[in-house]
Amino acid sequence: MKPFVLAALAFVLALPLSCGGVLLLTKSKRAEATKGWAVVPVVVAAVDVPEGTELTVELISQRSIPELFVTEGDLLPKDAQLIIGRRVNFPILAGDPITWGQFASLEYAQQAGDCQRAIHPAVEAAGRAAQEETLRQASETAATGTVEPLPEPLSDAAKQVKVVVAAVDLPEGAKLERGHLATADFPEALVTASLVPAGELAVLEDAQVVVPVQKGDAIAWVQLARPGGLQTAAGCALRVEAAVTQARREVAEREAKAWKPAGKETAP
DSSP, X not given: OOHHHHHHHHHHHHXXXXXXXHHHHHHHHXXXXXXXXXXXXXXXXXXXXXXXXXXXXXXXXXXXXXXGGOXXXXXOGGGGGGTTTOBOSSOBOTTOBOBGGXXXXXXXXXXXXXXXXXXXXXXXXXXXXXXXXXXXXXXXXXXXXXXXXXXXXXXXXXXXXXXXXXXXXBOTTOBOOGGGEEEEEEEGGGOOTTBOBGXXXXXXXXXXXXXXXXXXXXXXXXXXXXXXXXXXXXXXXXXXXXXXXXHHHHHHHHHHHHOOOTTOOOOO
């Protein structure tokens, strides 16, 4: 059989496969392009509905919108009976979807705002007091503390130094545990006294991370705040922030529980 005949035959046999591949690709692209645009029926207002209106069957309808724009707050037709007889707390224009949020009680939102404004001074005062007390303690520690020289890293015969590294990612504020730490050999030329030698591994437990450390990185003294030791500026700031946050949270919870809306009597 001549070469050009073989080529023609191969082309004819491959044509259906090529067309099939193009057809599948076209369908895939069409599905991707139309994703989220399939329509879904939702409940809408049949007419303009003023605030405070009690809904009736005549006031609601349904229309279809792309599922891309449907949220969990929208009502589906199967939920329509649940809103009959309920009052809306927000006006709804004709044709707009009816959502569960339109039945939310404005009284509770107003009370939440009143409570927040009422307890705000006490919460802020607690934060300031915690800040002042933490700074006072830090100043006393700095005044009475002694600066200990950093231990010198010791290299072995191969001029390698074993230093402490992070066994896991250590975020700011993390309290160190033995499982967070490991040791690794670093070339002597890359090691300075700022890195923690392996021999000091035990003293790091319960230290607090003030500068994030990635897994496998060598740990430097300046990245840590050790209990009872002199604090770095970052460590001091972290302690103050934690104390202020805790004080504010405790006072906010206590004051919110004790707060009563105006005109409401305290329950016996």
